[in-house]
Amino acid sequence: MAVTAEWIAVDWGTSKLRAFAMAGDTVLAEAQSDDGMARLTKDGFGPALLALVEDWLAAGVTDVVACGMVGARQGWVEAPYGAVPTAPLPARPVLVPETDRRLRVFVVPGLKQEQPADVMRxxxxxxxxxxxxxxxxxxxxxxxxxxxxxxxxxxxxxxxxxxxxxxxxxxxxxxxxxxxxxxxxxxxxxxxxxxxxxxxxxxxxxxxxxxxxxxxxxxxxxxxxxxxxxxxxxxxxxxxxxxxxxxxxxxxxxxxxxxxxxxxxxxxxxxxxxxxxxxxxxxxxxxxxxxxxxxx
CATH class of the missing domain: 3.30.420.310 (2-keto-3-deoxy-galactonokinase, C-terminal domain)
Structure with missing residues (x-):
């Protein structure tokens, strides 16, 4: 059955890419691939995402909200760490520049701790x-x-x-x-x-x-x-x-x-x-x- 996403949730780790077609807070469909951050160059993230979600796109622009290593220095766009103590989502997600015109992609920032030194994404x-x-x-x-x-x-x-x-x-x-x-x-x-x-x-x-x-x-x-x-x-x-x-x-x-x-x-x-x-x-x-x- 064909699915049209209101927006797309993405969990993009080092080894796996997981995407979810969403209507509000409800999952309509899901898909995954082995196109994790470790396998991609900077110009490979967009094609990897489109290969997974293109069939879910409606006319116009679809928002994508992604978390994980996609926001690392080696990822699609670096999403700066928020320093603890802080809300787990300390800032508005970072917009990825120059994406496919059908997508508006945002990446959730990670968190950092100065002492003892620690990070999470x-x-x-x-x-x-x-x-x-x-x-x-x-x-x-x-x-x-x-x-x-x-x-x-x-x-x-x-x-x-x-x-x-x-x-x-x-x-x-x-x-x-x-x-x-x-x-x-x-x-x-x-x-x-x-x-x-x-x-x-x-x-x-x-x-x-x-x-x-x-x-x-x-x-x-x-x-x-x-x-x-x-x-x-x-x-x-x-x-x-x-x-x-x-x-x-x-x-x-x-x-x-x-x-x-x-x-x-x-x-x-x-x-x-x-x-x-x-x-x-x-x-x-x-x-x-x-x-x-x-x-x-």
Missing amino acids: GEETQVAGFLARNPNWDGVICLPGTHTKWVHVSADEVVSFRTFMTGEMFALMSGQSVLQHSVGAGWDAAAFEDGLGKTLSRPESLAAELFGIRASDLLHAMPSSAGRARLSGLLLGAELAASKPYWLGQNIAVVGEAGLSEVYANALKSQGGMAAVVDCQEMTIAGLSAARKLLG
């Missing part, structure tokens, strides 16, 4: 979407992924945040380190829980415990599924130990992909932290809708 839109759906909510929003964010929110502002490279560390260690020989497919819940407990109580032991995965394989033929789960548990335990000042005693929301979010929520529950799990795509769309309202 894309997650601020999910935070904005969560706050639009949950007004006057105070607490901590965890956004798990390759680079997990812990965001302290109060009075509808982002007060502070920290980023943990846990997801990237897992990918590198399981795929390129000596542990690749001891980490395989499958899952072992007991091995995960044991690893989580080890570094939650003694995060300084992380480096030694990591090599223990390889040693246990060589000496005790530990199954590769247990190696994978233990690696995940050790890394997440160290992250939760370091982020405890954020989540301890706070309202917690986990905004991410369902499977990974449940891992975080269950790990927090084991430490007495009760977290609500929220779909990240829904929050991204809600945040882009909020950003569109700033256009006037």
Whole structure:
């Protein structure tokens, strides 16, 4: 069925481009491609977007509101960071110059923190979407992924945040380190829980415990599924130990992909932290809708 978009919401990351044909706050259709920021030159963003959304365009000009790495220095247009503490959408989205005449494209700015130094692009839109759906909510929003964010929110502002490279560390260690020989497919819940407990109580032991995965394989033929789960548990335990000042005693929301979010929520529950799990795509769309309202 043919779809005509009133406007188009875009989540443009490093590896993926996702677009949503919108009527008000309602999604009419969605599409995605592998044309993430990392694959494109400056002159490639416009054609990549049109290839995905051209069939949704009506006569005249259609607004597009995009978030994510499309606004990075290497992206389509650099959208300057807003400094915390600030509203998650600190300024009107940035207009992309010289686009196809059928499009008016805006990019949502990211957020920065001077001390300790930190930045985010894309997650601020999910935070904005969560706050639009949950007004006057105070607490901590965890956004798990390759680079997990812990965001302290109060009075509808982002007060502070920290980023943990846990997801990237897992990918590198399981795929390129000596542990690749001891980490395989499958899952072992007991091995995960044991690893989580080890570094939650003694995060300084992380480096030694990591090599223990390889040693246990060589000496005790530990199954590769247990190696994978233990690696995940050790890394997440160290992250939760370091982020405890954020989540301890706070309202917690986990905004991410369902499977990974449940891992975080269950790990927090084991430490007495009760977290609500929220779909990240829904929050991204809600945040882009909020950003569109700033256009006037």
